Amino acid sequence: MPIHRAIKTLISKAGWYAYNIYRKGVHYHSQLSQTAALLDAPLETIETFQAERLKRLLQHAYQTTPYYRELLKTETPDILQIPPLEKQDIREQFERLCSTAFTAEQRIENATGGSTGTPLKFYQDRNYWNQRNLSVYYFDRWAGWNFGQPQLIIWGAPVDLEDDGHWKHWVSNFWRNQYWLNGFHLTDKAMLAMFEQMNQYSPQTILAYSSSLYQFAAFLSDNGLIPRWNLKGIISSAEMLHPHYRALAEIVFKAKVYNRYGGREVGLIGMECAEGSLHINCRDIYLEIDSPDPYTEPGEILVTQLNNYAMPFIRYRIGDVGMLSAEPCPCGNDLPVLAELLGRATATFRTRTGTLIHGGYFTRQFYGVKGVNQFQIIQETLKHCVLKVVVNGQWTESTRRYLVQCIQKALGGDVVVTVKFVEDIPVPPSGKREYTISKVGADVCI
Structure with a gap:
């Protein structure tokens, strides 16, 4: 490894450490270890943890949100009897879904254009983001990611890249050791420039929109450009990972593609393991399939976010269709598996x-x-x-x-x-x- 790359990796590791201590406190390392221990635990341990988190969330929602106090009638409802939360409910009951335990300053506003084509605004809290990040750190390591290692990101560029605040994103990308290719605007010039830059910095992983990854791989293939980056893995997210997207990317980059499933509203829902199974993130998510038999008949996916207390989403209909697997995964991890995921695509x-x-x-x-x-x-x-x-x-x-x-x-x-x-x-x-x-x-x- 060239000396400048080694130095930048050390700077990035220090930056990640300082960031996580600032956000999560001095016990950050123990939190990360506890996250890994839970997600690697036997299924019985995982389900016990999940049941307790769900119980606490339902109590909080009943006690502090007008919407759920009226809907639930009790602190200990049968979750199967709770009507699914629809996007239209969030729009119409927006203020009543907000917890009175949080001030306006403690709420973090977020939004999604909605894969249903319907804009949606909502609130999250700092603990939600801290817990989400801990889970992302754990699952992204399945694809070879680690703190400080260079990473190519083919994603939507920060919305204010053209604003005066651009330097903040430059600093952030520097200490994170991330290199951004704007997946919203892929030109031949930009893709060639990034290819040449990555030949210098040799990313260890790629994180990309599925279709943007495919377009970049197709550009390299069509132009006879061969990446020699020794990638450990590729994380594909935000869209359906079509078989031909995966096949071309793995041929061009000579690395396995790991499918990561999530939503801006609820965070990371699942991650693909080395055996190709999409494991559910039971630490942060309680997932249901709205189907008579979720193991044989696909149905709409309902997600309960276990950590967002500022604006609880209980049995949220995220808009995807899926099915569960009853078979244990050969990888040895006991987290439940989504056998099939349908309907996520962006043109x-x-x-x-x-x-x-x-x-x-x-x-x-x-x-x-x-x-x-x-x-x-x-x-x-x-x-x-x-x-x-x-x-x-x-x-x-x-x-x-x-x-x-x-x-x-x-x-x-x-x-x-x-x-x-x-x-x-x-x-x-x-x-x-x-x-x-x-x-x-x-x-x-x-």
Whole structure:
């Protein structure tokens, strides 16, 4: 390892240590050890821990949130009798879902464009983030990640990269030893530059949107560029990991791809092990399949987040469809396994110059936009897009102009954007509404 790489790794390890001590306290190392001990424990131990956490959460929700006090009627309800929490419930009952035990300053606002195409805002608390990170540290090590080791991230760039605060992200990426490739805007120039940079720094792992990973791998393959980085593993997240995505990435990068399943609303739900089983994160999540028999018949996934006390999500219908496995995993870990996961996909758009725009870019534009209940963007051709919206009373003409400009900024100023006002956007058979659809294939004439 070149001396400058070794020094940067040491700096990064010190940075991670200082960050975790600041966020989680001086007992951080023991917390990490306890996390690993629990997630490696026999199933009986895991289920006992989970049952106690669930009991505490239900008591807290009943005592401190108006919504659950009215819904549950008791501190010790049968969870199977609790109606699932829908996204529409969160919008309509937003304030009543907030715990009175937390001040406004203690709530951390977060948002998702929603894989159903419906923007959603919610609150989380600092303990939620601390516990989430401990679990992520544990599961990412399955793919070879470790503190201080260089990592390539193909993800949505921080939203204020173009703002004056850009230096903060540079500093953060430096001490974390992370190298970002903007998965929302993959150009040949950017991908080539990152390939050359990684030849210098040899990342140990890659963390990427599934479709962005595939596009980067395809670019390298098509141009005869061979990464010689000695990767330990690749973590694919945020979207469905299609078999052809995985196959190409493993061929190009000569490393195993690990599927990581989660949601911004509830954190890390599951992680794939070396044997290819998607294990459920029972430390943070209580997961149910809304099906007569979850082991033989797929159903919608219901998630209870066990650590977010600021705004409890109990039996939250996340919008995915899945099925459980009754078979023990050959890897030896006793965490339950999701046998099948259906319906997570984000389209990749293409511009007339050949630039690839990740569908998540468009989703981000709806964060905080008032007047929109649902949306769907369809790229019909290189010159034409359709924006379908279900609007409410806060919709204005300036909102329409803003959204059209965002689409044209990404795809080209001469792209025609047709705004269609609809009553509803139907859910497809997969169970998940497609919020970005591109009908433009890679073989289109540019």
